[in-house]
Amino acid sequence: MDPSGLTTDKDHQLDQERIGDIFRSGQFSDITVICEDAKWKLHKVILVSRCPWFKRELVEKDPEGEINEIIIASDKDIVGWIIKWIYFKCKLHPANSVEAYLRHSNRGTAIDGTIYNTGTIAYPRLYRAAWRFELSGLMLKIELGMKAYLRxxxxxxxxxxxxxxxxxxxxxxxxxxxxxxxxxxxxxxxxxxxxxxxxxxxxxxxxxxxxxxxxxxxxxxxxxxxxxxxxxxxxxxxxxxxxxxxxxxxxxxxxxxxxxxxxxxxxxxxxxxxxxxxxxxxxxxxxxxxxxxxxxxxx
Known part of the structure; x- marks a missing residue:
């Protein structure tokens, strides 16, 4: 943080690295998300603060905070993409294109590169999932990324x-x-x-x-x-x-x-x-x- 009290890009990068560390290690996890045969050890504070769907499921429907496991009926790849977006992308600079995010891996934190290897095929599924989880930022990036690609x-x-x-x-x-x-x-x-x-x-x-x-x-x-x-x-x-x-x-x-x-x-x-x-x-x-x-x- 600079002397003015404003958060710098370096501070933001450090925060993202810390989030990446706890995501990969599962340290301090207090909620397990299950989809098909996949499980993720996650953190309510991150899910709730960054995703309206999780806020509704984990706070509004459970004000006492007793839920420690949530099962999502969907495709595990889709849920995996959404979780990684919530953890690693929703706070990044909007100039970063969704294509670059889907194509490249940053210390294992980016959405699985296989989604981009299919070109634009994955965009509709990912957009539909972003709509379901109420991630307007991801929806916008998909639209802009798809337009840039097709242009x-x-x-x-x-x-x-x-x-x-x-x-x-x-x-x-x-x-x-x-x-x-x-x-x-x-x-x-x-x-x-x-x-x-x-x-x-x-x-x-x-x-x-x-x-x-x-x-x-x-x-x-x-x-x-x-x-x-x-x-x-x-x-x-x-x-x-x-x-x-x-x-x-x-x-x-x-x-x-x-x-x-x-x-x-x-x-x-x-x-x-x-x-x-x-x-x-x-x-x-x-x-x-x-x-x-x-x-x-x-x-």
């Missing part, structure tokens, strides 16, 4: 489409990427995660709907008809319907190809058929218009 993926897919003749090379996207996206969308609709459904529809728009028209999304639409309905409904308000698999040669305003732009941060934000039937588009440098997915958090 970059949409630009990559735009570039792949632009650099390929889809009529001659219809497989312009890797199968594993399509499979990962498909599994994640299936999970989103299976668990009825409305907040993430919107993001998936925005993702289709951010790709300029090119994978939709090319047939890449057909297996996804077959598996999730509700998603197909939402995407196709979204397209009806756009002047561009990609019946012809062709990208514009350049931006209508600056006459440069976004993917040849020296800034390397240029991409299409809008593509449509003009009155003569030509395919035209505008890049992010030439218009203030943005598809929903391309709005940065601070915009």
């Amino acid at each position: 970059q993926k949409a630009i990559q897919w735009q570039r792949a489409f632009h650099d390929t003749d889809p009529l001659l090379e219809p497989q312009f996207l890797p199968d594993n990427e399509i499979d990962t996206i498909q599994d994640a969308i299936v999970q989103t609709y299976k668990y009825e995660v409305d907040e993430l459904k919107v993001i998936w529809v925005d993702f289709a728009e951010a790709t300029m709907f090119w994978p939709v028209a090319s047939g890449f999304f057909k297996p996804i639409f077959d598996d999730v008809p509700a998603y197909a309905d939402e995407v196709l409904s979204y397209m009806t308000d756009r002047r561009y319907i990609p019946a012809v698999l062709k990208a514009p040669h350049h931006c209508k305003k600056c006459h440069q190809c976004p993917f040849m732009h020296p800034a390397r941060t240029c991409y299409y934000v809008r593509v449509w058929h003009d009155d003569e039937g030509e395919i035209v588009g505008e890049c992010n440098f030439c218009t203030t218009y943005r598809p929903s997915l391309f709005f940065e958090p601070d915009e």
Whole structure:
């Protein structure tokens, strides 16, 4: 703590290390959480202070503090992720992305890296669990993390489409990427995660709907008809319907190809058929218009 009495980042880091030590050792535990065949020796004061669901179960329903064991009917992996979030993430700086947290382990305290190895597949399950345990901070980080991931993926897919003749090379996207996206969308609709459904529809728009028209999304639409309905409904308000698999040669305003732009941060934000039937588009440098997915958090 600095002389002003304010807590410093170093103080915070030390606190987190102490919490990590007692979590791993089980020292001073006063509650056992059980899910399937997994058990965790935990601490009421941490659970109650950081999670509204645990506060209700351990304080409001048990004001005398007699409960020393709680059984949760769920998936043990999900419960494990939630517990580790409560202990190690809920107080960390909000700039830390959920992807980095899921991908990397910090002295064994991060959520198991296997969740991230499946790409976006785990997001719907984790979001649903965060909703159940009333962890609004985790819900927000999942939304922001998923948007950031899909924002970059949409630009990559735009570039792949632009650099390929889809009529001659219809497989312009890797199968594993399509499979990962498909599994994640299936999970989103299976668990009825409305907040993430919107993001998936925005993702289709951010790709300029090119994978939709090319047939890449057909297996996804077959598996999730509700998603197909939402995407196709979204397209009806756009002047561009990609019946012809062709990208514009350049931006209508600056006459440069976004993917040849020296800034390397240029991409299409809008593509449509003009009155003569030509395919035209505008890049992010030439218009203030943005598809929903391309709005940065601070915009």
